[in-house]
Amino acid sequence: xxxxxxxxxxxxxxxxxxxxxxxxxxxxxxxxxxxxxxxxxxxxxxxxxxxxxxxxxxxxxxxxxxxxxxxxxxxxxxxxxxxxxxxxxxxxxxxxxxxxxxxxxxxxxxxxxxxxxxxxxxxxxxxxxxxxxxxxx
Amino acid sequence: xxxxxxxxxxxxxxxxxxxxxxxxxxxxxxxxxxxxxxxxxxxxxxxxxxxxxxxxxxxxxxxxxxxxxxxxxxxxxxxxxxxxxxxxxxxxxxxxxxxxxxxxxxxxxxxxxxxxxxxxxxxxxxxxxxxxxxxxxxxxxxxxxxxxxxxxxxxxxxxxxxxxxxxxxxxxxxxxxxxxxxxxxxxxxxxxxxxxxxxxxxxxxxxxxxxxxxxxxxxxxxxxxxxxxxxxxxxxxxxxxxxxxxxxxxxxxxxxxxxxxxxxxxxxxxxxxxxxxxxxxxxxxxxxxxxxxxxxxxxxxxxxxxxxxxxxxxxxxxxxxxxxxxxxxxxxxxxxxxxxxxxxxxxxxxxxxxxxxxxxxxxxxxxxxxxxxxxxxxxxxxxxxxxxxxxxxxxxxxxxxxxxxxxxxxxxxxxxxxxxxxxxxxxxxxxxxxxxxxxxxxxxxxxxxxxxxxxxxxxxxxxx
Numbered sequence: 001x002x003x004x005x006x007x008x009x010x011x012x013x014x015x016x017x018x019x020x021x022x023x024x025x026x027x028x029x030x031x032x033x034x035x036x037x038x039x040x041x042x043x044x045x046x047x048x049x050x051x052x053x054x055x056x057x058x059x060x061x062x063x064x065x066x067x068x069x070x071x072x073x074x075x076x077x078x079x080x081x082x083x084x085x086x087x088x089x090x091x092x093x094x095x096x097x098x099x100x101x102x103x104x105x106x107x108x109x110x111x112x113x114x115x116x117x118x119x120x121x122x123x124x125x126x127x128x129x130x131x132x133x134x135x136x137x
Numbered sequence: 138x139x140x141x142x143x144x145x146x147x148x149x150x151x152x153x154x155x156x157x158x159x160x161x162x163x164x165x166x167x168x169x170x171x172x173x174x175x176x177x178x179x180x181x182x183x184x185x186x187x188x189x190x191x192x193x194x195x196x197x198x199x200x201x202x203x204x205x206x207x208x209x210x211x212x213x214x215x216x217x218x219x220x221x222x223x224x225x226x227x228x229x230x231x232x233x234x235x236x237x238x239x240x241x242x243x244x245x246x247x248x249x250x251x252x253x254x255x256x257x258x259x260x261x262x263x264x265x266x267x268x269x270x271x272x273x274x275x276x277x278x279x280x281x282x283x284x285x286x287x288x289x290x291x292x293x294x295x296x297x298x299x300x301x302x303x304x305x306x307x308x309x310x311x312x313x314x315x316x317x318x319x320x321x322x323x324x325x326x327x328x329x330x331x332x333x334x335x336x337x338x339x340x341x342x343x344x345x346x347x348x349x350x351x352x353x354x355x356x357x358x359x360x361x362x363x364x365x366x367x368x369x370x371x372x373x374x375x376x377x378x379x380x381x382x383x384x385x386x387x388x389x390x391x392x393x394x395x396x397x398x399x400x401x402x403x404x405x406x407x408x409x410x411x412x413x414x415x416x417x418x419x420x421x422x423x424x425x426x427x428x429x430x431x432x433x434x435x436x437x438x439x440x441x442x443x444x445x446x447x448x449x450x451x452x453x454x455x456x457x458x459x460x461x462x463x464x465x466x467x468x469x470x471x472x473x474x475x476x477x478x479x480x481x482x483x484x485x486x487x488x489x490x491x492x493x494x495x496x497x498x499x500x501x502x503x504x505x506x507x508x509x510x511x512x513x514x515x516x517x518x519x520x521x522x523x524x525x526x527x528x529x530x531x532x533x534x535x536x537x538x539x540x541x542x543x544x545x546x547x548x549x550x551x552x553x554x555x556x557x558x559x560x561x562x563x564x565x566x567x568x569x570x571x572x573x574x575x576x577x578x579x580x581x582x583x584x585x586x587x588x589x590x591x592x593x594x595x596x597x598x599x600x601x
Contacts, residue, residue, distance in 0.1 A: 037572045039563050040362035045544040046578045047537070051511045053586060054348070054552040056491045065179070065205040065284050066245055073326045086337035087381045088322050095381075100341060100491045102552040104583040 199287030238289030
């Protein structure tokens with residue numbers, strides 16, 4: 001009887017130990033990823049990082065030889081039609097505009113009289129633009 | 138004379154058609170014969186050395202550096218199915234149709250408030266005189282503009298026997314324009330129709346919106362980075378004249394929060410303006426002796442134009458009890474006075490810098506301690522010995538200012554009305570994508586300060 005009890009106990013212990021040893025090793029790493037900043041001072045930013053949430057752009061606009069030189073209102077607008085710059089120019093003039101817009105804005109609309117054209121904002125702070133490409137010369 | 142009369146006829150029978158025509162065979166021989174009828178000629182001349190009648194209109198050499206030549210017709214009331222017809226060709230020898238010698242003619246349709254490109258845009262493929270006829274795809278009052286340009290060989294283009302369906306009309310642009318102040322900007326486009334020195338409002342960030350400056354005020358030591366020690370909303374209006382030069386700046390400030398015990402001041406340095414560029418400043422909120430201010434409203438002993446806004450936030454905030462001001466939700470919310478400053482320039486300036494220019498906090502009434510946005514240059518009155526001390530890693534030689542060794546700032550310029558963290562709440566706990574924005578060098582989550590989804594912020598840590 002003692003022998004049977006011992007055998008059963010041994011089998012049970014063996015089975016238990018086998019089951020435990022088959023478990024995946026416990027993840028010993030912390031729940032906290034040490035690479036993720038836990039507070040502001042943990043952040044490491046690039047030396048050239050722009051901490052502002054707005055960007056400066058200079059748009060160089062090449063005039064097109066249209067019209068008779070009369071000046072009209074030139075507008076820079078966001079897609080939701082918010083005017084951010086007004087100017088008084090002839091479409092034939094070369095001129096530049098310095099503007100500052102939210103970094104999240106990707107598109108601006110330039111309009112002269114009723115003529116409108118979109119420009120896409122990118123990483124470059126300088127944009128060259130013309131309303132009309134004359135031919136392919 | 139007979140030829141001139143013919144050339145100016147506006148109701149000439151065209152072939153077998155009964156439709157009126159505006160025609161020009163250029164036989165008048167000079168611009169003066171046509172300018173009274175509102176023809177415009179740019180760089181072209183009347184040429185009697187060719188074989189197209191006695192005179193034709195001719196450009197100069199269509200070479201690389203010649204620019205463009207153009208003529209603009211008078212206003213014509215164009216009927217349905219209108220047509221423009223003309224003869225054109227190239228003169229001078231050595232015509233080449235290859236790309237290096239291309240010559241091109243574009244014809245545009247101009248209207249009162251727009252232009253419609255293009256009726257024609259084509260290269261000359263031969264030097265021979267050709268008859269062209271183009272359907273005009275619209276009706277009503279228009280002008281036509283012929284534009285020539287080219288490169289390579291020195292051929293000139295000629296134009297003759299121009300005929301446009303329709304009747305000559307007066308300039309519609311001149312009929313309804315009212316310009317009360319005579320600054321060339323029509324009243325309906327002029328934000329200041331009775332002031333010849335002002336034409337346009339140019340708001341940043343917008344006529345009805347504010348951006349926010351959020352400061353930590355323990356510089357050069359680091360703080361708790363709740364960015365609420367001083368929170369100031371701002372809006373600027375650069376008022377320009379008809380020549381697009383800035384003549385006046387209207388600045389509006391509103392102190393949203395004072396999350397600290399220091400008695401801080403606030404001012405702006407215009408890095409692109411000298412003190413002498415400022416004629417006057419109205420509306421500053423100054424009661425003490427923190428600043429030494431010159432008669433024009435700028436701070437004395439500065440190389441650049443420095444304009445104090447307030448010497449103490451206490452001048453404009455209205456406390457509702459408890460410590461701090463609008464950073465502890467249980468203390469209630471105070472309403473501040475709005476500061477509206479008008480900055481007059483001594484002469485119009487093409488560029489005055491990008492708003493918000495270079496705003497800074499003056500720490501606890503110590504005029505020699507300033508806190509600026511990252512990499513903004515301090516004024517002449519700072520104690521330069523403080524740069525690079527404690528947690529600050531400023532290095533003027535590298536253009537590095539007001540950043541620590543990890544390039545972290547003491548102030549933020551948020552392009553929106555910033556809902557700042559409550560007292561002692563680290564900004565990265567309140568704004569869940571802030572660190573992703575910073576660590577991605579601004580590539581990801583450029584809208585970290587918004588409330589786009591529930592994943593953007595922990596509202597319990599934001600003062601509302």
